[in-house]
Amino acid sequence: MFDFGPGPSFPGGGGGFDFMFTVVPIIIIIGFVFMFGLIVYSIITHFRNARAPQESAYAKIVAKRMDVQSHSNHHHHQENHIGHTSTSSHTYYYITLEFGNGSRKEFLDVKGLYGLVVEGDAGYAATKGDWIVAFERSAG
Incomplete structure (x- = not known):
């Protein structure tokens, strides 16, 4: 052709x-x-x-961490030849629990518990798969 x-x-x-x-x-x-x-x-x-079924177990909070993920996009405007970059970020919060048998597992905080608990807190943790969905601190 x-x-x-x-x-x-x-x-x-x-x-x-x-x-x-x-x-x-x-x-x-x-x-x-x-x-x-x-x-x-x-x-x-x-x-x-x-x-996943919701499970509850007695556990101790042994660690907390944040994972900040940033994304940048560069935009170029054809008519005025000016470019700009937009940046967005998302923060994921993780809480690591230690269970009575000594095993540890890190869970993604999907319910905003990160700011309500501190390392060393012990109590009943409710989990769904890889998510922590509730934590009830014990009095002792």
Whole structure:
């Protein structure tokens, strides 16, 4: 239909290898597949935790940590050639419990307990899968 002639090739190369039309699409496809897989994994993990039975056990809080994830996007406006970057972040809070048998497990705080408990608190922890959903401090 249209013949644009031979594409550019690398200097000293064998000719015919067009980087932009051969390698770049493969990199883009791999990126999309990776992002799609990450989204599917997140959805499956969310539903697995939401459907897990709620369990309650006596435990001690042995650690707390925050995980701040930032994302930056650069926007370029064609008409005035001015670009700007927008940044968004999300903080995830985790609480590690130690159970009576000495085992420890870190749980994602989905109910805002992080600011209400301190390391060393002991009591009954309610968990659903990988989530901590309640903590009732014991009086002793």
